[in-house]
Amino acid sequence: MAIRSQKAAEEQRTLVEMSWDPITRIIGNLGIYTKIDFSNKEVVECKSTSSLFRGYSVFMRGKDPRDSHFITSRICGICGDNHATCSVYAQNMAYGIKTPPLGEMIINLGEAAEYMFDHTIFQDNLVFVDFCEQMVKETNPGLLRRAETAEAPHGHIHGYRTIADIMRAFNPFTGAVYREALQMSRLTREMFCLMEGRHVHPSTIYPGGVGTVATPQVFTDYLVRLLRALDFIKKAVPMNDDVFDFFYEALPGYEEVGRRRIMLGCWGAFQNPGVVDYDYRTMNDWGRAMFVTPGIVLDGQLLTTNLVDINLGIRILLGSSYYDDWENEETFVTRDPLGNPVDQRHPWNQTTLPRPQKRDLENGNYSWVMSPRWYDSRTGDHLALDTGGGPIARLWTTALAGLVDTGTVKATGHSVIINLPKSGQLPEMQFEWKIPKWSNTIERDRARVYFIAYAAAMAVHFVEQALGEVRAGRTKVFTDFDVPEEGLGCGFHEAVRGVLSHHMVIRDGKIANYHPYPPTPWNASPRDIYGTPGPYEDAVQGMHIFEENGPENFKGIDIMRTVRSFDPCLPCGVHMYLGEGRVLRQVHSPTLGTSVSG
Amino acid sequence: MTKSNTATKVKPKAGKGRAPAAIRTGRAMVSPDFTSHLQGVNEGNATGHYERQRGHLPDGRSTAARSTGINPSAHDPIDPRMPNLSPA
Numbered sequence: 001m002a003i004r005s006q007k008a009a010e011e012q013r014t015l016v017e018m019s020w021d022p023i024t025r026i027i028g029n030l031g032i033y034t035k036i037d038f039s040n041k042e043v044v045e046c047k048s049t050s051s052l053f054r055g056y057s058v059f060m061r062g063k064d065p066r067d068s069h070f071i072t073s074r075i076c077g078i079c080g081d082n083h084a085t086c087s088v089y090a091q092n093m094a095y096g097i098k099t100p101p102l103g104e105m106i107i108n109l110g111e112a113a114e115y116m117f118d119h120t121i122f123q124d125n126l127v128f129v130d131f132c133e134q135m136v137k138e139t140n141p142g143l144l145r146r147a148e149t150a151e152a153p154h155g156h157i158h159g160y161r162t163i164a165d166i167m168r169a170f171n172p173f174t175g176a177v178y179r180e181a182l183q184m185s186r187l188t189r190e191m192f193c194l195m196e197g198r199h200v201h202p203s204t205i206y207p208g209g210v211g212t213v214a215t216p217q218v219f220t221d222y223l224v225r226l227l228r229a230l231d232f233i234k235k236a237v238p239m240n241d242d243v244f245d246f247f248y249e250a251l252p253g254y255e256e257v258g259r260r261r262i263m264l265g266c267w268g269a270f271q272n273p274g275v276v277d278y279d280y281r282t283m284n285d286w287g288r289a290m291f292v293t294p295g296i297v298l299d300g301q302l303l304t305t306n307l308v309d310i311n312l313g314i315r316i317l318l319g320s321s322y323y324d325d326w327e328n329e330e331t332f333v334t335r336d337p338l339g340n341p342v343d344q345r346h347p348w349n350q351t352t353l354p355r356p357q358k359r360d361l362e363n364g365n366y367s368w369v370m371s372p373r374w375y376d377s378r379t380g381d382h383l384a385l386d387t388g389g390g391p392i393a394r395l396w397t398t399a400l401a402g403l404v405d406t407g408t409v410k411a412t413g414h415s416v417i418i419n420l421p422k423s424g425q426l427p428e429m430q431f432e433w434k435i436p437k438w439s440n441t442i443e444r445d446r447a448r449v450y451f452i453a454y455a456a457a458m459a460v461h462f463v464e465q466a467l468g469e470v471r472a473g474r475t476k477v478f479t480d481f482d483v484p485e486e487g488l489g490c491g492f493h494e495a496v497r498g499v500l501s502h503h504m505v506i507r508d509g510k511i512a513n514y515h516p517y518p519p520t521p522w523n524a525s526p527r528d529i530y531g532t533p534g535p536y537e538d539a540v541q542g543m544h545i546f547e548e549n550g551p552e553n554f555k556g557i558d559i560m561r562t563v564r565s566f567d568p569c570l571p572c573g574v575h576m577y578l579g580e581g582r583v584l585r586q587v588h589s590p591t592l593g594t595s596v597s598g
Numbered sequence: 599m600t601k602s603n604t605a606t607k608v609k610p611k612a613g614k615g616r617a618p619a620a621i622r623t624g625r626a627m628v629s630p631d632f633t634s635h636l637q638g639v640n641e642g643n644a645t646g647h648y649e650r651q652r653g654h655l656p657d658g659r660s661t662a663a664r665s666t667g668i669n670p671s672a673h674d675p676i677d678p679r680m681p682n683l684s685p686a
Binding site: 062064066100206207208213215216217218354356470471472473474475476478479480481482483 | 621629635643644645646647648654657658659660681682683684685686
């Protein structure tokens with residue numbers, strides 16, 4: 001954390017500039033720059049920056065489209081398989097093919113394992129460091145004293161008597177939950193590798209299907225590991241509830257931390273093998289049949305679940321980003337296959353023109369991230385949708401749409417019911433995620449553990465379906481195809497931390513244009529041309545500070561909890577370019593297991 | 599504080615089309631669209647490939663011939679009502 005110490009009198013308030021750059025516990029170069037009014041305990045202004053430029057959309061051009069899932073997988077070292085899967089979806093559309101049912105189930109099983117792995121490691125090994133005993137002792141000692149005497153309501157399930165006991169189990173490297181989560185991440189990655197060959201860049205998924213040989217053994221190996229993971233998940237859900245409920249109770253007003261207008265986007269996950277044909281013209285039908293329903297939630301209302309509407313509404317804006325505008329560049333797609341006009345600011349028509357420059361946080365450009373927005377045709381607004389780290393948006397849209405019903409998971413219209421079968425140590429259990437009152441830091445974090453349970457329940461469903469196919473002898477997992485000279489494709493999926501889309505245009509059998517849009521560009525976007533702040537900025541700005549420390553030893557724990565609740569991850573957002581600028585090394589942020597102050 | 603990378607400034611060359619920015623890059627060793635698939639070489643994805651391969655039945659099922667060429671019928675199920683689960 002860098003404290004500039006210069007006090008600026010703005011609006012007759014004494015503001016202290018504080019910055020965290022880079023923010024730790026994420027990959028990439030995210031910086032948060034704030035102005036804080038300590039006398040009123042409020043964050044007055046926040047800007048989110050990235051010093052990372054990748055340029056995938058630049059160098060994908062001219063390549064063989066069949067390579068795109070292998071190349072785009074390398075965007076990220078943690079959710080590469082989500083990119084590979086999404087690219088495969090886009091390629092399927094462009095080639096006019098569909099994956100055989102068993103192949104689709106294998107991809108779903110792999111992705112379910114990925115959600116379980118990634119959410120667990122992020123929640124228990126990264127997020128909970130902000131909620132662990134050591135951290136709370138440094139930032140809110142009063143809260144820890146109260147936690148020592150607060151009984152954990154679900155202690156009979158997870159085994160921790162008090163909230164402070166849970167917080168001690170969160171302590172990095174020494175806490176029981178922290179260490180068990182690491183074991184779990186190994187187990188769930190093994191599940192993933194059984195289906196997709198290798199983690200995190202899968203070796204066995206391709207357009208048209210998978211290379212995984214579907215034998216009974218591969219599925220039973222998966223199931224054995226899944227049942228072990230279920231024991232862990234059944235304890236994790238009530239334990240998370242206990243901690244988060246305690247924060248609401250012990251810190252009245254904590255619901256305002258990280259709260260922003262409910263503007264959530266989910267692009268859907270887990271294709272339904274019986275419905276999906278990857279034809280753009282029927283995208284609404286197979287999109288709604290997905291086992292995580294795509295949709296946009298605005299102020300608690302479901303605006304749409306139609307992937308065609310979602311697709312056509314995507315706008316990539318500039319305003320505070322280091323790029324030249326592409327307004328006068330080539331238009332690749334004027335109308336979609338249904339005849340709808342496609343905007344020049346849509347990813348199909350985007351041309352990436354990087355313009356490196358010095359960061360100007362006051363009145364100029366300050367980030368390599370662009371500003372993706374969703375155009376609401378009813379109001380003409382460009383909505384700065386967020387994903388809330390993924391799970392909250394997925395559960396919210398799925399709950400409201402009420403379309404998913406597999407037995408293991410049922411969407412009710414106001415909640416999602418998750419049924420987990422009997423496992424080694426614990427009996428059959430049911431959890432219900434109810435739509436929360438707020439889109440805030442605590443609810444984003446809470447939804448994450450519920451979505452681990454959701455993914456596990458869906459995995460139980462998929463593995464039963466897959467074994468049914470194998471027992472019937474229907475073992476085909478791959479479809480032949482030829483690459484067309486001209487083609488158009490888009491893939492919609494959920495990366496672990498939220499919406500993921502890949503847009504591709506093929507000409508002369510080569511990639512003419514390719515744009516992946518992962519969740520973090522949505523969440524970490526800077527102010528757009530209309531001055532609308534991105535979700536991180538919006539969530540932190542105006543936030544009340546609950547930390548007991550003053551400016552001298554301020555850690556910014558509430559700000560860090562908020563930013564991390566979005567599961568920030570930037571490599572897919574925008575290679576390190578240092579330009580003429582300097583990298584500040586005088587940086588600290590709340591650090592793992594140390595009491596050294598920042 | 600550390601100094602920035604010691605990248606030398608390279609001016610965009612005139613007449614080479616639009617230079618997006620003065621980003622210093624290495625010498626290109628191959629063109630971006632250098633083919634990764636050679637014409638005339640069979641490709642795993644090519645249509646007709648499924649039918650040409652032994653052991654793959656038209657309805658999506660398979661026989662042991664998919665897995666082995668050595669006396670495959672000995673590896674097929676002994677009862678025709680059983681699913682044919684070819685070895686991996």
